Amino acid sequence: MDFKLKALTKSIWVFHVSAGSCNNCDIEILDCLTPRFDLERFGIQLIGSVRHADAILITGAMNRKSVPRMKKIYEQAPKPCVVVAVGQCALSRHMFRFSYNVKEPLDNILPVDLYIPGCPPRPEAIIDGIVKLVNKIRENK
Amino acid sequence: MLKTFLSYLIFPGFLFSACAGLIACWIDRKVTARIQWRVGPPWHQNFTDIIKLLGKETIVPSDSSKWTFLLAPCLGVLGLILATTIIGRAALVPSESFLGDLIVVLYLLIIPAVAMIIAGASSGNPLASVGVSREMKLVLAYELPFLLSVTAVIIKCNGAIQFAGILNHQLNFASNIASFSGILAFVAALICMQAKLGLAPFDISEADQELMGGVLIEYSGLPLALFKLTKAMLLYTSPLLLIVLFFGKDLSLLFILLKFVGILVVFILIKNTNPRLRIDQALRFFWGPVTLLALLANGLALLGY
Numbered sequence: 538m539d540f541k542l543k544a545l546t547k548s549i550w551v552f553h554v555s556a557g558s559c560n561n562c563d564i565e566i567l568d569c570l571t572p573r574f575d576l577e578r579f580g581i582q583l584i585g586s587v588r589h590a591d592a593i594l595i596t597g598a599m600n601r602k603s604v605p606r607m608k609k610i611y612e613q614a615p616k617p618c619v620v621v622a623v624g625q626c627a628l629s630r631h632m633f634r635f636s637y638n639v640k641e642p643l644d645n646i647l648p649v650d651l652y653i654p655g656c657p658p659r660p661e662a663i664i665d666g667i668v669k670l671v672n673k674i675r676e677n678k
Numbered sequence: 679m680l681k682t683f684l685s686y687l688i689f690p691g692f693l694f695s696a697c698a699g700l701i702a703c704w705i706d707r708k709v710t711a712r713i714q715w716r717v718g719p720p721w722h723q724n725f726t727d728i729i730k731l732l733g734k735e736t737i738v739p740s741d742s743s744k745w746t747f748l749l750a751p752c753l754g755v756l757g758l759i760l761a762t763t764i765i766g767r768a769a770l771v772p773s774e775s776f777l778g779d780l781i782v783v784l785y786l787l788i789i790p791a792v793a794m795i796i797a798g799a800s801s802g803n804p805l806a807s808v809g810v811s812r813e814m815k816l817v818l819a820y821e822l823p824f825l826l827s828v829t830a831v832i833i834k835c836n837g838a839i840q841f842a843g844i845l846n847h848q849l850n851f852a853s854n855i856a857s858f859s860g861i862l863a864f865v866a867a868l869i870c871m872q873a874k875l876g877l878a879p880f881d882i883s884e885a886d887q888e889l890m891g892g893v894l895i896e897y898s899g900l901p902l903a904l905f906k907l908t909k910a911m912l913l914y915t916s917p918l919l920l921i922v923l924f925f926g927k928d929l930s931l932l933f934i935l936l937k938f939v940g941i942l943v944v945f946i947l948i949k950n951t952n953p954r955l956r957i958d959q960a961l962r963f964f965w966g967p968v969t970l971l972a973l974l975a976n977g978l979a980l981l982g983y
Binding site (some may be wrong): 578 | 707711714715716717718719720723726727729730732733734735736737887889890891894895896897898899902
């Protein structure tokens with residue numbers, strides 16, 4: 538079991554979903570893969586299909602259109618799979634909290650495992666969050 | 679009997695080729711990372727990926743045909759194990775190869791692509807079916823010049839269709855690459871292998887950005903691990919085949935390793951410096967210039983160059 542868990546935390550394939558973000562967080566996520574930060578050192582990769590995913594990374598406020606699709610995507614992911622909310626919008630709806638179009642925050646819809654605040658969060662903050670999540674998973678099991 | 683069994687399962691066969699293939703995949707990722715000025719993953723990264731995939735849930739989509747969906751990856755791996763073992767044993771002990779094993783290997787090397795086609799078609803996903811149609815066209819495109827470049831080798835070796843004969847001829851005279859026809863045939867075969875491996879200018883059927891994994895889109899867990907393993911083993915098998923066909927002069931361990939890494943790095947450099955082609959461009963490319971190149975190699979080989 539421990540062996541499997543170690544493999545899981547050493548090879549995280551990330552499926553990136555933009556649930557109506559302004560693309561600023563998305564750019565910061567791509568920054569994590571650039572030469573300066575290079576998350577592939579730790580086996581973290583962006584992949585195309587949610588069926589391959591170990592982590593679903595969500596940016597943006599959840600608007601009415603994206604909520605049912607988001608649920609569908611989460612159901613399609615093979616478990617164990619963690620949900621990561623990146624950016625203030627995904628955390629708390631930020632400036633859209635009184636909007637007619639954004640009914641409820643992300644953690645009312647999906648079980649979120651990691652919150653990374655910031656508008657947008659710096660790549661260092663994202664990496665720090667991932668390290669904390671990995672440590673938490675390793676301690677819990 | 680036991681020896682045959684072990685050779686299929688362990689030494690030149692499954693276990694060895696899987697490990698060698700995963701290491702080759704790591705070389706691919708590492709060199710790619712260095713080209714992009716990154717550090718790149720540690721050497722055991724691909725092993726970790728496979729172990730992780732074995733521990734994940736396997737999802738079978740409700741509108742797929744279940745047994746075909748689950749058996750297609752096994753088909754790919756099994757076909758490739760046979761091909762790898764035959765090539766590996768021919769390189770180790772040429773006297774044990776049988777008549778026509780080159781042709782058997784050429785057939786067996788198509789099986790991974792056929793498995794991909796079956797897999798994508800059975801998964802019932804529209805994006806996968808687009809990937810399948812592209813994969814099918816790509817197989818049709820690269821098989822013609824690939825077979826032509828192999829015939830150039832056969833002509834060069836006085837009609838030997840056995841690995842032992844080809845290796846013997848190269849041992850007695852010179853490597854096939856050390857002639858005009860050999861160089862042309864090698865270039866054609868290298869480009870075809872690039873497409874067989876599904877690397878960058880020809881990664882049309884997987885196309886992460888447009889098809890989201892293409893034929894593999896619905897796969898997760900164990901079947902996905904098998905497909906990744908097939909890809910990795912192919913990355914070991916195809917340079918080995920090129921070495922046997924074109925660089926057969928000196929097959930000592932050091933030289934075979936150097937040649938292997940050399941061919942691998944050429945694959946990786948082509949992958950990293952070329953954007954993806956459209957399927958019609960790929961078809962035109964393979965049936966046009968590459969086929970001409972292979973035909974020219976055949977002609978030169980017939981004339982004795």
